[in-house]
Amino acid sequence: MAEQDEQMAELSLTIKSRFKAAWHLSAAIQSALDKNWHWVDSSEAIQNHTEAVTDLPHLADIAFMSAGEGMMVMDEKGCILSINKAYTTITGFREIDALGLTHKAMRDKDCDVWRTLQLNDKWSGEKLNYRKSGEAYQERITLSAVRNHLHQVTHYVGVFSDITEAKHSQNRLQELVNHDPLTGLPNRRLFTELLEHAIKRAEREHHEIALLFVDLDRFKSINDSLGHQVGDKLLYEVSKRIHHTVRDSDVVARLGGDEFLVMMDNIKSIEDAASVAQKIIYALQIEFHIDSKEIFIGASVGISIFPKDGNDVEGLIKAADIAMYQIKNRGKNNFCFYSEELSKNAVERFTLESELRHALARKQFEVHYQPQISLLTGDIIGAEALIRWRHPTLGLVSPARFIPIAEETGLIVQIGEWVLRQAAKQAMAWISDGYTMQWISVNVSGVQIMRSNFYDTVYGILVETDCKPQILELEITESTVMQNTEFVIDTFNNIKQLGVRVAIDDFGTGYSSLSNLKRLPLSKIKIDQSFVRGLPDDLNDAAITNTINAMARNLGFSVIAEGVETNAQAEFLKNMGCEEAQGYLYGKPIDAAEFTKMLETRTQKYQIAGN
Ligand code: C2E
Ligand code: MG
Ligand code: MG
Numbered sequence: 001m002a003e004q005d006e007q008m009a010e011l012s013l014t015i016k017s018r019f020k021a022a023w024h025l026s027a028a029i030q031s032a033l034d035k036n037w038h039w040v041d042s043s044e045a046i047q048n049h050t051e052a053v054t055d056l057p058h059l060a061d062i063a064f065m066s067a068g069e070g071m072m073v074m075d076e077k078g079c080i081l082s083i084n085k086a087y088t089t090i091t092g093f094r095e096i097d098a099l100g101l102t103h104k105a106m107r108d109k110d111c112d113v114w115r116t117l118q119l120n121d122k123w124s125g126e127k128l129n130y131r132k133s134g135e136a137y138q139e140r141i142t143l144s145a146v147r148n149h150l151h152q153v154t155h156y157v158g159v160f161s162d163i164t165e166a167k168h169s170q171n172r173l174q175e176l177v178n179h180d181p182l183t184g185l186p187n188r189r190l191f192t193e194l195l196e197h198a199i200k201r202a203e204r205e206h207h208e209i210a211l212l213f214v215d216l217d218r219f220k221s222i223n224d225s226l227g228h229q230v231g232d233k234l235l236y237e238v239s240k241r242i243h244h245t246v247r248d249s250d251v252v253a254r255l256g257g258d259e260f261l262v263m264m265d266n267i268k269s270i271e272d273a274a275s276v277a278q279k280i281i282y283a284l285q286i287e288f289h290i291d292s293k294e295i296f297i298g299a300s301v302g303i304s305i306f307p308k309d310g311n312d313v314e315g316l317i318k319a320a321d322i323a324m325y326q327i328k329n330r331g332k333n334n335f336c337f338y339s340e341e342l343s344k345n346a347v348e349r350f351t352l353e354s355e356l357r358h359a360l361a362r363k364q365f366e367v368h369y370q371p372q373i374s375l376l377t378g379d380i381i382g383a384e385a386l387i388r389w390r391h392p393t394l395g396l397v398s399p400a401r402f403i404p405i406a407e408e409t410g411l412i413v414q415i416g417e418w419v420l421r422q423a424a425k426q427a428m429a430w431i432s433d434g435y436t437m438q439w440i441s442v443n444v445s446g447v448q449i450m451r452s453n454f455y456d457t458v459y460g461i462l463v464e465t466d467c468k469p470q471i472l473e474l475e476i477t478e479s480t481v482m483q484n485t486e487f488v489i490d491t492f493n494n495i496k497q498l499g500v501r502v503a504i505d506d507f508g509t510g511y512s513s514l515s516n517l518k519r520l521p522l523s524k525i526k527i528d529q530s531f532v533r534g535l536p537d538d539l540n541d542a543a544i545t546n547t548i549n550a551m552a553r554n555l556g557f558s559v560i561a562e563g564v565e566t567n568a569q570a571e572f573l574k575n576m577g578c579e580e581a582q583g584y585l586y587g588k589p590i591d592a593a594e595f596t597k598m599l600e601t602r603t604q605k606y607q608i609a610g611n
Contacts, residue, residue: 074156078106090162092132103158104129105141121145138167180254182232183239191253191261195313198265202306209306210273212262213320214242214280217298217332218483219258224450225487226293233290241283246276270305277301277335298333300324309338322346329404353405360414364390367422368589372560372582375574384441384582385423386589407447416448417457424467426592435599439501441473446480455494462498469499477505481516489519496521508548518555525552529563536572549578
């Protein structure tokens with residue numbers, strides 16, 4: 001009996017050595033194995049199951065050979081003694097190639113694998129390995145030590161599976177979770193993680209990090225006018241340009257929409273950040289060619305510095321965002337560092353924005369009118385409608401302050417429509433009261449054209465107010481034309497069919513091309529006040545106004561000069577051949593009641609130089 005016991009123990013040990021590590025084997029074999037492992041301790045059980053036990057070596061071989069995982073038995077030094085079929089299937093090495101070799105995981109005697117095996121008898125992990133063909137593959141491997149009754153390691157058993165595919169899917173998933181699918185750049189989530197690490201390191205090593213918040217100028221209107229496909233391609237090209245502009249060690253991420261972040265770790269001075277911001281702006285200023293269209297955009301960059309402007313991810317991004325907004329308000333295409341002062345402005349702006357949302361319903365807007373004069377006769381020939389916001393605590397707020405907010409929030413669509421309606425009604429009222437007014441000019445924002453059915457709005461208002469189309473003049477700025485050329489040209493060609501007049505405002509400031517202007521149904525060009533200011537002494541301003549005037553006349557447009565404040569300016573303009581003017585010299589913008597009074601009381605024509 002004792003001899004049989006000893007035999008059984010030895011047999012069990014062999015089985016154990018082969019199978020203890022292979023817990024993943026088929027359930028049937030595993031349970032048979034488990035049962036037999038108990039039999040070792042029970043001579044009674046051995047008696048009862050002699051038959052099953054006699055079958056075990058055979059069963060073990062089947063299991064070993066047919067397992068889906070690669071298996072190998074190694075001696076105490078890690079040299080391979082036997083392998084199964086799956087080993088060959090996965091690695092390409094046949095038994096003859098593998099015998100006597102050491103598996104890659106066991107090769108480095110000092111490594112964690114050996115230490116863990118000595119301590120715990122078991123090690124599992126993932127390793128990169130190579131097939132016989134030289135192709136790399138990823139394996140998940142479990143190594144177990146087999147000990148004899150003296151507790152000495154006699155063998156190692158290794159079981160491994162090929163997880164290359166799974167790993168690939170996992171990596172792909174990671175990539176999807178952490179990267180922006182459009183540009184392939186890290187997304188907010190990954191960027192946050194990277195910035196968190198960088199902040200910890202910077203705290204330890206006492207260095208600075210710069211965070212650049214890049215927001216594209218005019219992206220929304222490009223997306224609206226040229227379509228999302230073009231918008232997406234543009235974002236991809238933008239991401240490439242930003243990426244090429246920064247160092248390899250800087251991290252570029254896409255926050256979403258047209259917002260990008262750049263993290264510059266370990267900057268030497270804040271000038272480094274300024275110079276990179278400038279480079280990004282230059283790079284994005286160069287025209288893009290997408291689907292054979294030339295597209296111009298720009299970028300506004302806000303910069304925050306760790307630890308000065310914030311000590312966590314959220315604080316730093318917010319500070320850079322506030323700085324970026326400052327640039328948007330100041331005319332875009334530039335960069336700006338965060339400061340406490342900006343933070344105060346941002347709070348003010350936010351308050352203004354929420355109040356602006358209610359201003360229309362609370363009837364806080366007014367339309368003021370500024371006279372437009374004939375330089376030939378001195379008569380008032382028209383008026384420009386200019387919106388004012390009568391704020392309950394701030395008093396009259398200038399449009400320069402709230403129009404950009406109204407544009408960004410889209411509120412300009414309703415506000416602009418309201419101004420148009422008021423102006424049309426007022427013009428008709430003056431005309432029916434017998435005042436001679438040739439037209440009333442109303443400013444139209446690019447956002448109104450892009451984000452609403454502007455033609456329908458104009459048509460609706462003409463019908464509703466019974467306004468004669470020819471007394472309505474719509475002013476669009478040069479930059480509106482340049483940003484969405486085709487769409488603007490189409491819209492205004494339709495509007496022109498209604499009989500409405502179209503003028504280009506702030507001319508000379510927007511780099512518009514003559515070829516585009518020729519395609520617009522223009523009646524008039526308004527020379528920007530910045531060129532009128534220096535007249536008559538500033539030679540540059542004189543040359544510019546002269547050129548604009550000559551060019552406009554060649555194209556058949558009439559010309560009006562804005563911002564005329566002195567008689568000398570008026571005289572120069574008149575001598576130059578300009579026929580119309582508008583400015584403080586003739587009258588500041590005033591409300592409708594005052595303007596009516598001015599029309600009533602004005603018996604004397606304006607003093608016109610030379611008259
Ligand atoms: P703009 O259309 O170029 O209007 C001319 C601006 O110059 C007005 O400023 C006017 O008050 C001012 N101005 C007129 N004459 C003189 C002068 O002799 N000297 C000086 N220094 N300034 C003069 P305001 O009313 O503050 O409007 C500023 C801008 O806000 C306008 O520039 C226009 O772009 C925009 N805006 C005004 N009302 C509306 C509106 O109803 N809709 C839209 N979309 N924009 C508007
Ligand atoms: Mg205007
Ligand atoms: Mg203007």
